[in-house]
Amino acid sequence: MNTNLARLAVGETGRITAIGSTGAMKRRLMDMGLLPGAEVLVEKVAPLGDPIEVRVRSYYLSLRKKEAEGIMVEVKS
Amino acid sequence: MTAAPKLRTSAAADPPGDARAITVAVAGNPNSGKSTLINAIAGTRLQVGNWPGVTVEKKEASFEHAGRHIRLVDLPGTYSLSPYSQEEIVARDYLAHERPDVIVNVVDATNLERNLYLTVQLLELGIPVVMALNIHDEAEAKGYRIDVRRIEERLGIRVVPTSATKKKGLEQLLEAMVGTALARGARKPVDLSYGPDLDAAVRDVARELVARHPQLVDRYPLRWLALKVLEDDERVSAETSLDRDAFAAATLEHLRTAHGEDLEALLAEARYALAAGLAREVLQKPELQKIELTERIDRIVLNRFLGIPIFLATMWIVFKLTFDLSSPFGEWIQGMTSGPFKRWAATLLGGVGAPGWTVSLVNDGIISGVGFVLVFVPVIFAMMFFITLLEGSGYMARAAFVMDKAMHAVGLHGKSFIPMVLGFGCNVPGVYATRTLENQRDKVLTALLVPLMSCGARLPVYVVFVGAFFPQNPGTVIWSLYVIGIVLALVMGVVFKRTLFRGDAPAFIMELPPYRMPSFRSLCLHTWEKGKHFLTKAGTYILAVSVIVWFLLHLPWGVESKKDSYLGKAGQVMAPALAPLGFGTWEAASSLITGVIAKEIVVGTMGEIYAPAPEHAEEAPTLGEDLKEIVTSFGAAVGESVGNVVSTVGISSLSFEEKEDHSALKGALRGAFTPLTAFGFMVFVLLYMPCVVVAIAMRQEFGGWKWFGVAFAYQTALAWVAALLVHEGGRLLGLGG
Ligand SMILES: Nc1nc2c(ncn2[C@@H]2O[C@H](COP(=O)(O)OP(=O)(O)O)[C@@H](O)[C@H]2O)c(=O)[nH]1
Numbered sequence: 160m161n162t163n164l165a166r167l168a169v170g171e172t173g174r175i176t177a178i179g180s181t182g183a184m185k186r187r188l189m190d191m192g193l194l195p196g197a198e199v200l201v202e203k204v205a206p207l208g209d210p211i212e213v214r215v216r217s218y219y220l221s222l223r224k225k226e227a228e229g230i231m232v233e234v235k236s
Numbered sequence: 237m238t239a240a241p242k243l244r245t246s247a248a249a250d251p252p253g254d255a256r257a258i259t260v261a262v263a264g265n266p267n268s269g270k271s272t273l274i275n276a277i278a279g280t281r282l283q284v285g286n287w288p289g290v291t292v293e294k295k296e297a298s299f300e301h302a303g304r305h306i307r308l309v310d311l312p313g314t315y316s317l318s319p320y321s322q323e324e325i326v327a328r329d330y331l332a333h334e335r336p337d338v339i340v341n342v343v344d345a346t347n348l349e350r351n352l353y354l355t356v357q358l359l360e361l362g363i364p365v366v367m368a369l370n371i372h373d374e375a376e377a378k379g380y381r382i383d384v385r386r387i388e389e390r391l392g393i394r395v396v397p398t399s400a401t402k403k404k405g406l407e408q409l410l411e412a413m414v415g416t417a418l419a420r421g422a423r424k425p426v427d428l429s430y431g432p433d434l435d436a437a438v439r440d441v442a443r444e445l446v447a448r449h450p451q452l453v454d455r456y457p458l459r460w461l462a463l464k465v466l467e468d469d470e471r472v473s474a475e476t477s478l479d480r481d482a483f484a485a486a487t488l489e490h491l492r493t494a495h496g497e498d499l500e501a502l503l504a505e506a507r508y509a510l511a512a513g514l515a516r517e518v519l520q521k522p523e524l525q526k527i528e529l530t531e532r533i534d535r536i537v538l539n540r541f542l543g544i545p546i547f548l549a550t551m552w553i554v555f556k557l558t559f560d561l562s563s564p565f566g567e568w569i570q571g572m573t574s575g576p577f578k579r580w581a582a583t584l585l586g587g588v589g590a591p592g593w594t595v596s597l598v599n600d601g602i603i604s605g606v607g608f609v610l611v612f613v614p615v616i617f618a619m620m621f622f623i624t625l626l627e628g629s630g631y632m633a634r635a636a637f638v639m640d641k642a643m644h645a646v647g648l649h650g651k652s653f654i655p656m657v658l659g660f661g662c663n664v665p666g667v668y669a670t671r672t673l674e675n676q677r678d679k680v681l682t683a684l685l686v687p688l689m690s691c692g693a694r695l696p697v698y699v700v701f702v703g704a705f706f707p708q709n710p711g712t713v714i715w716s717l718y719v720i721g722i723v724l725a726l727v728m729g730v731v732f733k734r735t736l737f738r739g740d741a742p743a744f745i746m747e748l749p750p751y752r753m754p755s756f757r758s759l760c761l762h763t764w765e766k767g768k769h770f771l772t773k774a775g776t777y778i779l780a781v782s783v784i785v786w787f788l789l790h791l792p793w794g795v796e797s798k799k800d801s802y803l804g805k806a807g808q809v810m811a812p813a814l815a816p817l818g819f820g821t822w823e824a825a826s827s828l829i830t831g832v833i834a835k836e837i838v839v840g841t842m843g844e845i846y847a848p849a850p851e852h853a854e855e856a857p858t859l860g861e862d863l864k865e866i867v868t869s870f871g872a873a874v875g876e877s878v879g880n881v882v883s884t885v886g887i888s889s890l891s892f893e894e895k896e897d898h899s900a901l902k903g904a905l906r907g908a909f910t911p912l913t914a915f916g917f918m919v920f921v922l923l924y925m926p927c928v929v930v931a932i933a934m935r936q937e938f939g940g941w942k943w944f945g946v947a948f949a950y951q952t953a954l955a956w957v958a959a960l961l962v963h964e965g966g967r968l969l970g971l972g973g
Contacts (some may be wrong), residue, residue, distance in 0.1 A: 178501070183320040184743050189504040190316035191745055192350050196505075203534070206543035207641035210650075210744055216349045216512070219530075219748040221637050223644070226743055 160234045164199060164213070165227035172200045173232025180229035192216040193230060257305040258417040259334075263327060263358060264342030265351050266313035267630075267749035269370045273342055273400035274310050275758040277410070284765045286939070287312075287326045293671075295765075301410050309336065315350070317357045319471035322676065328471075331361050332456055337417040339365045340409070345375035345382060345397070346750065348519055352511035355391070359425045362457045365393045366412045372397040373404070374752075379522035386518045392426035401755040427459060430506035437491055438462045440484040452476055466491075467500045530750040534634070543638045550631065551657050554622045558661060562614035569614070573607030593793075597786065605782030609775045613767055619658060619665035620766040621759060623672060626654070628754030632672060633746055640744055646726050647733030647741060649673055652682040656725070659689030660718075663926060666691075667933040668766070675742040676938075681732055683934055684947050687926040688725040690718045696836040697921045704902035705914040713915070717922050724923070724954065736946070769936075778833075781928045785830055789841075798845050803829060817920065817959040818913035828920070834927045839898075846904035912971045916962040923955035 167173050175197050178185050192215050193199070202219065203212040210223040264270040274282065278297035287294045295310035311330060312323035319325060331339065341358055343351040358365055367387065375382060387395045394412040398405035429435055442462040446453055452461060456472075464472040466488075468480045481488065488499075495502050537546055578599040585595045626632040632651065640650030651673050659666030666686035670679045698717060702710040733741075788803040798804050799822060807826030814820040814828075827841040909917065925948045926934075934944040 183318075186316075186318050186320060186500065186504075187743060187745055189501060190318055190353070191747075192353070192508060194501070194505050194508055197508075203538050204540075205538070205637050205641060206540050207638075209641045209644075210637060212538070212637065212748060216508075218347050218350055221633070221744070221746050221748055223640070223744045226745060 162232060162234060163228050164201075164230040164232050165211070165224040167199075167201045167232065167234065169201050169204060172198055172235045174198050174235055175230060176233050177231040178229060179231060180226070184226070184229075188222075188226070188230065191220055192218075193220075198235070199230075199232065256303070257307065258338070258414060259307045259309065259336040260338050260340055260413055260417070261309045261311055261331060261334075261336040262340045262342060263311045263331070263354070264313060264368075264370075265315055265344060265347075265354055267747065268313070268342045268344040268347075268351060269400045270310070270313055270342040271762065272628075272755055272758045273368060273370055273398065273406075274308065275761045276400050276403050276755075277406055278308055279761065280764075282310075282761070282765060284769055290322050290326060290939075292322050292326050302414055304414055306410075306414070314354065316354060319469055321674070323674075325471065331358070331363065332460065335363060335457075337364070337420075338413055339363050340368055340413060341365050342368045342370050345369045345372045346378065346380065348382070348515040349508075349511050352514055353508055356428060356507045356510050359391060359393075359428060360457075360460045360463055362425065362459055364416045364420070365391070365425055366409070366416050367391075367393055367395040368405070368409050369395055369397045370400055371752075373399040373402055374750075378525075378528075381520040383518040383520075387514065390426070390514055390517070391428075392424060401753070401758075428510055430503070430510070433491055433494060434466075434503070434506055437466055437484065437487045440487045441465050444483050449476075449478070452478070463503065467503050528750070530630070533751055534748075537631075537634055538637065547635055547638045550626075550635070551654070554626065554654075555657055555661060558615065558618045558622055558658065558665070562618040565614035566611045569610045570607055573603055573610060577603050577607075596790070597783070601783040601786035602779065604786075605779040606775070609771065609778045613771060615662055615665055616668065616770050617763050617767045619669065620763045623654070623669055624759050624762045625754060627672060628752070628759065630749045630751040633748045636744075636746060637748065644741070644744070646729030647737065648682060648685075648729060649675070649678040649742075649744065652678065652685075655682050655686055656689055659686040659691060661692055663687050663689065663691045663930045664933050667930055667937060668770075670937060674746075677737055677742055680938060680943055681729070681737055683937065684732065684943065684950070685725045685729055687930055687947060687951060688721045688728065688923065690721045690922055691835075693834045693836040693927070694922055696839045698918055700839050700842075700898050700901060701905065701909075701914045701918050703898065704905045705909070705911045713918075717918055720919060720958070721922055724958070728950070728954070777932050778928060781833055785833055789830075789844075798826070804845075813956075816963070817916055817956065818963045819909060819917050819920075821908065823908065824917065828924065831921065832925065832928055834929065835921055838921060839901075842905070843898070843901050846908065847900040912963065912966040915966070916959040919962050920955045920959040923958055924952050925955075926951065 161176065162173075163179075164173060164175075175193060175195050177195060178188055178193065180188065197215055200214040201211060202214050205211070205221075210221045211227060212219055212221045213227075214220075262270060262274060274295065274297070278299065281297040281299050283296050285294050285296070286292065292312050297308045299306055299308075309330070311327040314321070314324045314327050317324055317328040317331075319328070330336075339358055339361075341355050343355065355365070355367065369382065369384065369387075372382075382397075384395045384397060387393075394416055396405050396409045396412050398409055400406075430438070438459065439462075442458050445458065445462060445465070456464075461472065461476075465478055465480055465483060472478070473480070491499060491502070536542055539546075581598050581603060582595050585598060623632075626635070632654075635654065636650030638650070639653045643650050643652050652670075654672065655666045655669040657666075658669050663686050666689065667683045670683045670686070673679045673682060694717075695714075698714050699710075702713050706713045785803075788806065789798075789801055791802050792800075799808075803826045804822055806829055807822035807824075810825040810829070811820045811822045814825055823842070823845045826845060827838045830841040831838040905914070926944070931941075931944045931948075934947065935941055
């Protein structure tokens with residue numbers, strides 16, 4: 160199933176299929192290892208509902224839902 | 237073989253003056269332990285400054301090792317060498333243009349894959365690299381087995397396992413550094429393969445660069461330049477005005493059809509693929525992995541219900557420790573400068589027969605000014621210590637995670653919260669604490685709002701006015717001022733977001749590093765560097781302002797009444813502007829002017845103007861006696877004011893207790909203000925221009941006076957409007973005028 164990273168529930172893993180954002184933001188996401196093919200596990204949602212914490216390439220990263228919406232993933236079962 | 241990229245050696249680029257001198261650049265990811273490692277190697281020899289033209293911190297150290305002179309340059313911690321953030325640009329410009337003899341790449345051994353992504357980019361520069369495989373102790377404790385030899389072989393560099401906090405591996409690292417620098421061309425990093433298509437493209441572009449732009453080949457490392465051309469790197473395109481599509485058209489065409497349009501992404505993928513492959517090859521994790529400590533802590537600290545209470549409790553503790561710990565030292569310093577130092581200076585000057593006014597100037601202009609600077613030192617040290625502790629331990633990122641949504645609503649960043657909280661104690665550490673934010677926009681915006689947090693120095697003003705006009709409910713009135721400050725900060729945040737800082741808020745893409753114990757030594761060193769920086773930079777300015785205000789109060793010579801002093805005259809000029817607010821008198825205006833040093837000085841000046849000591853009026857003083865009187869009263873006022881800052885920054889002093897007897901002043905104030913104008917005056921004091929120390933902090937953090945100018949202008953306008961609203965609104969409600 161294809162969706163975006165912001166839509167994944169806590170505990171779900173997705174494989175990145177595409178990065179929708181552009182320019183500096185896209186490069187920043189890529190530099191942090193969020194590239195097509197990478198697996199991302201949603202770890203937590205902040206107490207106020209945003210941002211979210213994910214695990215990627217064996218480290219923890221947080222990003223706002225708005226940024227996560229630009230990351231297309233394929234949900235892994 | 238076709239023109240394989242020829243790499244310039246650094247010797248050709250910049251022949252070292254001393255043949256034995258070695259320049260070492262230290263690069264690495266944030267949280268890789270780079271600061272700790274550098275502190276362990278260089279210690280107090282570190283010099284802290286800024287990179288030219290930007291406000292990114294630069295650390296350098298020079299020392300001798302094994303008969304070699306070593307210059308160590310710390311590059312900003314970065315995840316990549318992209319052309320976007322200030323830190324990344326500083327790091328890559330230094331590496332590409334200054335060409336150090338060797339790069340020490342600090343790598344977090346517990347997080348190999350992402351750290352190696354930077355390593356791959358460093359290797360592209362063709363500069364010899366030594367890898368410090370840091371935090372090796374933790375990797376071992378986790379049962380990781382890392383094949384160091386294999387990394388060395390694969391990358392063609394030397395790899396030294398280190399544990400910066402335990403000072404392990406440092407000797408070997410130094411040895412590898414020197415050895416690699418001396419071996420120069422003999423040991424070159426491997427040109428890593430990005431796959432046949434990309435490798436061919438890099439070769440083609442490099443060949444064309446050599447043939448068509450030899451002058452560029454002198455300025456940049458060739459392979460690196462070829463890669464940047466392929467990536468269509470913004471900065472390199474701007475610097476060289478090269479048009480990518482004029483190059484190797486056939487090769488590019490082939491790449492695009494095979495791999496898609498986005499070559500920047502293609503290269504990022506190739507680099508990560510290399511990093512991931514290498515990490516898989518050299519790293520063996522234990523079969524059964526324990527649940528990590530970090531994960532367990534985060535289950536509590538980031539918990540949906542506990543996250544915010546824990547954050548608020550942490551803030552409370554940090555605030556209390558910062559200000560309570562530092563205040564006794566501040567008082568001590570203040571006691572020394574105001575008592576003995578002044579007596580000694582007076583005796584000394586008297587002994588050499590210096591005229592009385594020099595004693596006054598030295599004591600009340602200079603020594604008071606110096607004292608004033610010194611009084612800030614403990615609080616700056618304490619703040620730096622705790623901020624560094626929060627950052628080094630990993631909690632700062634969690635705090636930002638928990639608070640980001642609330643702060644983002646007013647255009648700020650999760651990390652903005654801490655500077656704001658510190659601002660309630662004193663705005664100065666609040667402004668300095670904005671350095672924990674990564675982005676310039678976030679830093680500046682936060683620093684502009686920090687002065688709206690009612691600091692300890694404003695409390696003495698409130699206390700006197702509340703005592704005179706609102707003795708029945710002092711607490712409510714004072715708290716209302718704090719609330720006004722907070723509400724206006726929220727409003728101004730939104731206003732700035734829509735005006736000066738329009739456009740997309742910077743992304744919030746932040747690593748949550750593992751919890752680690754910062755080394756005490758490194759913490760102390762860091763704190764010391766910052767404190768020293770403040771002392772030397774801020775000292776001069778504060779001293780100058782203190783001396784100027786002294787002259788304003790005491791000139792022209794032998795001035796009889798304060799009204800005729802330059803300060804009084806300035807007050808008379810300004811008074812009409814304050815008239816609509818209901819306190820358009822020269823007395824009020826003059827007092828407000830002296831608040832530039834610190835807002836609590838307003839009370840001291842008011843004491844002198846509204847309720848001068850009785851003997852002052854009775855005697856017909858000679859110049860000498862007059863000056864002497866001025867000396868004692870000004871000294872007492874400054875001493876008292878400074879004492880107030882120091883003690884009131886402590887939370888305990890929020891109990892609105894008065895340290896001094898201000899009954900004469902209060903009586904005089906009741907004649908000059910009504911309750912309504914008194915409240916308006918307090919609102920004005922809360923909001924108008926930041927004090928000189930805040931100005932200096934802003935200048936130091938953001939370079940130049942521009943942002944202080946913005947703060948000065950908007951705050952003074954805001955103060956005027958707010959006081960006007962109080963005055964007019966109050967009159968409409970029939971509260972008298
Ligand atoms: N266990 C362990 N912790 C380390 C080591 N080096 C640094 N640290 C800790 O890692 C955290 C981040 O270090 P710091 O020097 O601030 O990282 P920087 O962001 O790269 O400058 C601090 O808490 C350090 O005490 C190490 O070799 N071993």
